[in-house]
Amino acid sequence: MLDEYGAWGSKITVGEVQYGAYGDILDFLNFRMETADSCLLLIENGKVADSIGLSRSLLEHYLLFILMCRGRKYFRIQDLSASMNEREFKERLKEVQNQVEELQAKGGGQCLEVRKAPRVSRRLMYVFEGLKSQDDPDFMIPVHYFQFQQFRPEMMRLKDEDYFQYYEHEPETKKVLKGHRDEAALNYKFYLSYDGLLECLELNDVIDSAVIARIEAHYTFLGKFLHPTHNAARDLHDQNNVYSGGTVIGMRQPYSKVAVLLASLYVCYTVAGLLDEAATLIEGAPEKYISRAGTEEIRRLTVSVSESFPYFWFLFNDPPLWDRFNYCVHHANDDELRAWGGYTGVPKERVPFDQHIYSHLERAVGGASNVRCGVYQSPILRG
Known part of the structure; x- marks a missing residue:
């Protein structure tokens, strides 16, 4: 996939009008492919x-990239915390919601809905669809495209007065800078933070509660290798309970084959997801911007990921056979098994995600049998 991505640019035919947003989005993707390549080198x-720790960064960028490509809805926040108590705020929320519904019933108004803003008190969230291009009103630009480009972490976190300055700012300038800092903090909270990304993905109907649960599990697991977590790396080794003493780079016992496979699967599935988003964006571009997408080989490769490695349950793929088998062993009765034609036919919405990522993969690539449910054959041996 990385090789094909490098060759993809020469297969894209630009239309009669050049539109810079497509180049910017592919430039964003260029650096994500560099991160993926770094994971493979590790x-x-x-x-x-x-590599697994670095995959956490790749996952966050993937969530952001989805919104940069197809985040159709955006919102504006109205802060009422200083002017209303909680009772007054609830009354105002209901009043505004009724007003929006009345306008919609008459076929007017641009606001889609009004709700309480998440994770902050007494703020209204007005939801709209699209940021329209002035040159092409039928073409929508996801707001995350701009939020990402404009965000500066130093603006949000660092105060000029705490660091070297050539001259001290005037009081009025300090007030303006504080306003910029507060605005950057709110934009980050609502649009670019991890919680903000999940809320925006849900707002845009990209994910539901089941997908959120899977994202949370993968995000938390990957985070153990990014933030200080006792024995996170040790647990991925063979004979990980052996403490040999002395000094060594890492551990004398090698990483398990399952750990190597898991790290590789994270890179593989995330790259496939990023490429699918980019391919969909380029394929859907107006012909005046992109006359040929050249995505045939990329699509073939990304589809092959879930076909070749169906035992890894990532974000958007269906429950693997191991999860269906394991669910039926512990939760399905005989009548259900007969109705489903065996564990392979269990409805996917019945199968919950296993939060224990590493041990789950160990079991998924092994084999198992059950008197009621039959045999689960290792996908590695079967392949």
Whole structure:
């Protein structure tokens, strides 16, 4: 996939009008492919835990990239915390919601809905669809495209007066800078933070509660290798309960084959997701901007990921056979098994996600049998 991505640019035919947003989005993707390549280099050099930690960054960028490509809805926040108590705020929320519904019933108004803003008190969230291009009113630009480009973490976190300055700002300038800092903090909270990304993805009907649960599990697991977590890397090794003492780079026992596989699967599935988003964006571009997408080979490769490695349950793929088998062993009765034609036919919405990522993959690539449910054959041996 990385090789094909590098070759993809020469297969895209630009239309009669050049539109810079497509180039910017592919430029964003260029650096995500560099991160993926770095993950693979770490795996090849036996640095599996570091690759998994870096995959956390890749996952966050993937969530952001989805919104940059198809985040159709955006919102504006109205802060009423200083002017209303909680009772007054609830009354105002209901009043505004009724007003919006009345306008919609008459076929007017641009606001889609009004709700309480998440994670902050007494703020209204007005939801709209699209940021229209002035040159092309039928073409919508996701707001995350601008939020990402405009965000500066130093503006949000650092106060000029705490650092070297050539001259001290006037009081009025300090007030303006504080306003910029507060605005940057709110934009980050609502649009670019991890919680903000999930809320925006849900707002845009990209994810539901089941997908959120899977994202949370993967995000938390990957975070153990990014933030200080006791024995996170050790647990991925063979004979990980052996403490040999002395000094060594990492651990004398090698990483397990399952750990190497897991690190590789994270890179594989995330790259496939990023490429699918980019391909869909380029394929859907107006012909005056992109006359040929050239995505045929990319699509073939991304589809092959879930077909070749169906035992890894990532974000948007269906429950693997192991999860269906395991669910039926512990929760399905005989009548249900007969109705489903065996564990392979269990409805996917009945199968919950296993939060224990590493041990789950260990079981998924092994084999198992059950008197009622039959045999689950290892996908590795079967392949």
